[in-house]
Amino acid sequence: xxxxxxxxxxxxxxxxxxxxxxxxxxxxxxxxxxxxxxxxxxxxxxxxxxxxxxxxxxxxxxxxxxxxxxxxxxxxxxxxxxxxxxxxxxxxxxxxxxxxxxxxxxxxxxxxxxxxxxxxxxxxxxxxxxxxxxxxxxxxxxxxxxxxxxxxxxxxxxxxxxxxxxxxxxxxxxxxxxxxxxxxxxxxxxxxxxxxxxxxxxxxxxxxxxxxxxxxxxxxxxxxxxxxxxxxxxxxxxxxxxxxxxxxxxxxxxxxxxxxxxxxxxxxxxxxxxxxxxxxxxxxxxxxxxxxxxxxxxxxxxxxxxxxxxxxxxxxxxxxxxx
Numbered sequence: 001x002x003x004x005x006x007x008x009x010x011x012x013x014x015x016x017x018x019x020x021x022x023x024x025x026x027x028x029x030x031x032x033x034x035x036x037x038x039x040x041x042x043x044x045x046x047x048x049x050x051x052x053x054x055x056x057x058x059x060x061x062x063x064x065x066x067x068x069x070x071x072x073x074x075x076x077x078x079x080x081x082x083x084x085x086x087x088x089x090x091x092x093x094x095x096x097x098x099x100x101x102x103x104x105x106x107x108x109x110x111x112x113x114x115x116x117x118x119x120x121x122x123x124x125x126x127x128x129x130x131x132x133x134x135x136x137x138x139x140x141x142x143x144x145x146x147x148x149x150x151x152x153x154x155x156x157x158x159x160x161x162x163x164x165x166x167x168x169x170x171x172x173x174x175x176x177x178x179x180x181x182x183x184x185x186x187x188x189x190x191x192x193x194x195x196x197x198x199x200x201x202x203x204x205x206x207x208x209x210x211x212x213x214x215x216x217x218x219x220x221x222x223x224x225x226x227x228x229x230x231x232x233x234x235x236x237x238x239x240x241x242x243x244x245x246x247x248x249x250x251x252x253x254x255x256x257x258x259x260x261x262x263x264x265x266x267x268x269x270x271x272x273x274x275x276x277x278x279x280x281x282x283x284x285x286x287x288x289x290x291x292x293x294x295x296x297x298x299x300x301x302x303x304x305x306x307x308x309x310x311x312x313x314x315x316x317x318x319x320x321x322x323x
Contacts (some may be wrong), residue, residue, distance in 0.1 A: 007304075007323040008047055012040045012071045014300050021101035023094065031087075033074050035094070038087045041072055042293040043300065046273070047323045051280040051290060053088055057081045092288035096185050099292060100203035102299050103182040107206065110306060112176040119175040119210040119254070120182060121262035122200065122217060124168045124193050125270070126161060127291065128278040129153035133165035152284045156189035164189060167279065167287055170196045171265070171295075172204055175212065175257050178312040179265040180302065182206065184295045186288045194219040201225060210234055212258035269298060272317045 015036060023035060041056060050056045060069050060078070069078055079087070113119075131148030136155070138145055153166050168191055172183040183203040187196060193216040201211070201222075207230040211217075218235035226233040234254045270276045273294040281287045301316050 007319070008044065009067055009071060010304060011043055011047065011297070011300050011323060012068070014303055015040045015043060018102060018105060018303075021094070021097045033079055033083065033087065035087075035091075037072060037074055037079070038084070038091055039098070039296070041084060041088065042091060042289065043297055044068060044072070046290065046293045046297045047320060049274070049280065051286070053081065053085045057084060088289060089285060092285050092292065095288065095292035095296065096183065096199075096203055099181060099295050099299070100183045100205060102296065103180060104205040106180050106299060106303060107174075107182070109303070110178060110180070110312070112174050112178045112180060116176050117210065118206070118208060119212055119257060120172050120204070120206070121175050121258040122170075122172050122197060122211055122213045123258075123262040123266070124170045124196070125266040126156060126158050126164045126189055127167045127169055127270075127275050127287075128164055129166035129287075130278050130280060130282050150282045152188065153287075154188035154190035167291070168193075168196075169291055169295075170200055171262065172200050172211075173262050173265045175261040178302065179261055179268075181265070181295050181299060184292055186291050188284070193217060194222055197222050198225050201229065201231070207231060210254070212254050212261075214255075214258070268313075268316070269294070272298070272320060 020036060020039070044050065044059070045056050048059060050059060059065060060072070072078060129150040131150055132146045134144065134149045134151060134153070144151060155163060155165050156168065157163050166189050168187050168189050170185045170187065170191075170193065171181055174180040174182060182205075183200045185196060185199055193213075197213070197217055197219075198221075209231050211226055211231050211233045213233065213235045215236045217233065218237065223233045234251060236251065236255055273291075274280075275291070275294075279287050279291060281290045297320065298316070301320055302312050305312050305316070305319070
């Protein structure tokens with residue numbers, strides 16, 4: 001039996017208060033339910049660890065969830081299971097834009113760069129896929145040895161974890177006293193970091209910012225993209241150590257700032273949402289919805305802490321567990 005939580009209702013109320021990214025005008029009959037309602041449904045799925053729409057509907061059917069059902073209703077009607085499935089399937093394509101839009105609102109409200117430089121760290125973190133792994137020889141032969149294998153995931157080699165079959169969460173996070181995700185996308189793990197970086201930075205609202213990355217982002221095309229948007233890319237140089245050029249000490253300082261922000265955020269994010277071992281979803285759309293939804297929930301948790309006067313970094317996991 002699952003009971004409703006006052007904190008969960010507060011997080012849903014924040015969705016009602018936040019201005020959301022404008023959506024494109026669609027042809028045909030207007031939607032009966034707003035996108036805001038399904039963002040609230042996604043918050044419930046992430047906070048309660050419900051990887052499927054079937055699990056969401058089963059939880060909402062419980063008598064103890066009456067207030068949550070009311071929060072997910074419009075015109076005194078709750079969407080049907082089929083409507084939840086159809087609209088939540090469309091949500092992943094909108095989540096990167098929503099995350100960037102909410103990140104911009106948080107930047108205005110929290111002003112994390114008031115006492116420091118305007119810098120953001122860019123990086124990706126690997127999330128193992130649910131189920132078994134699809135070995136290269138089986139993939140090339142078109143053979144799926146086990147039904148648990150997520151065939152939409154892919155392989156990558158991590159310097160820390162070695163070969164991993166799964167996904168990549170690509171992030172831009174503020175460097176400062178609070179780690180705010182400003183942009184996020186999720187791709188199969190074989191997507192190159194520098195290739196996805198331009199998509200991340202297109203969503204980023206801030207200009208005049210130092211973008212701090214590791215060697216994978218030391219790309220002339222990406223550097224030109226940053227210059228075009230009035231940003232400065234600072235990436236770790238390739239080559240033998242120790243570097244002896246004139247900018248090495250400045251880059252070393254920037255690298256320390258980047259590592260402190262993005263590595264700590266990645267570790268905290270995986271701990272909060274239990275993504276260290278494997279994601280609970282199968283398929284690209286479902287995984288994008290769940291993981292990017294978790295980034296949105298993280299933003300909401302920071303906003304809630306700001307309004308309540310608590311720490312913006314510490315004890316976010318027990319806070320969300322209480323919801």
